[in-house]
Amino acid sequence: MVQWVIRFMVISIVASMYRVVAGPTVADRMIGLNLVAAQTLGLLVLISVSMNRTILLDVALVYDIFGFLGILVMARYFSGGKGEL
Amino acid sequence: MSVVAGVFFALGVVFNIMGNVGVILFPDPYTRLQASSTCSTTSILSIFIGCMFLTGWGPMFGRLLVITLFFFITSPISAHIIARFAWKSGVIPWRKIPPSKRPGGSS
Numbered sequence: 001m002v003q004w005v006i007r008f009m010v011i012s013i014v015a016s017m018y019r020v021v022a023g024p025t026v027a028d029r030m031i032g033l034n035l036v037a038a039q040t041l042g043l044l045v046l047i048s049v050s051m052n053r054t055i056l057l058d059v060a061l062v063y064d065i066f067g068f069l070g071i072l073v074m075a076r077y078f079s080g081g082k083g084e085l
Numbered sequence: 086m087s088v089v090a091g092v093f094f095a096l097g098v099v100f101n102i103m104g105n106v107g108v109i110l111f112p113d114p115y116t117r118l119q120a121s122s123t124c125s126t127t128s129i130l131s132i133f134i135g136c137m138f139l140t141g142w143g144p145m146f147g148r149l150l151v152i153t154l155f156f157f158i159t160s161p162i163s164a165h166i167i168a169r170f171a172w173k174s175g176v177i178p179w180r181k182i183p184p185s186k187r188p189g190g191s192s
Contacts, residue, residue: 038125
């Protein structure tokens with residue numbers, strides 16, 4: 001059952017990469033990147049549960065932290081480097 | 086336990102399909118942001134709860150709980166940051182009638 005959800009998540013990540021490639025503005029690409037990061041977090045957790053390894057959940061937690069920091073840094077950089085963030 | 090996990094996984098798949106269709110089809114960054122935020126919170130929450138039912142009580146449950154708490158703090162914050170960035174960089178919200186054809190509207 002978990003295997004089928006993993007396959008669906010891979011296909012869904014590839015489908016939501018469309019908005020990153022073809023977004024008209026920068027905000028569209030950031031929305032796509034946010035969605036891809038969230039689904040990749042779900043995929044990592046599902047892989048960890050299906051392999052029954054506890055150590056991969058730590059990788060998922062660090063990936064979550066770096067995805068959030070990436071969105072923050074990108075918003076600050078594209079708004080000119082002097083935002084309120 | 087496995088049946089409840091299957092129900093939550095099915096809910097996550099349905100929400101994920103709805104969010105992806107919304108992100109691909111909607112015409113405007115704000116509406117796309119709404120679809121993306123809803124998709125990521127509900128579908129990932131359902132998948133995490135299904136994983137919690139699947140693993141049971143143990144060290145994996147605690148780490149899943151920490152990941153869920155952190156994700157549900159940071160996901161609305163990042164959506165808010167993107168919306169604020171889009172508003173400050175001058176993205177005009179989408180209307181059904183374009184601004185040049187509005188009756189009596191100058192802008």
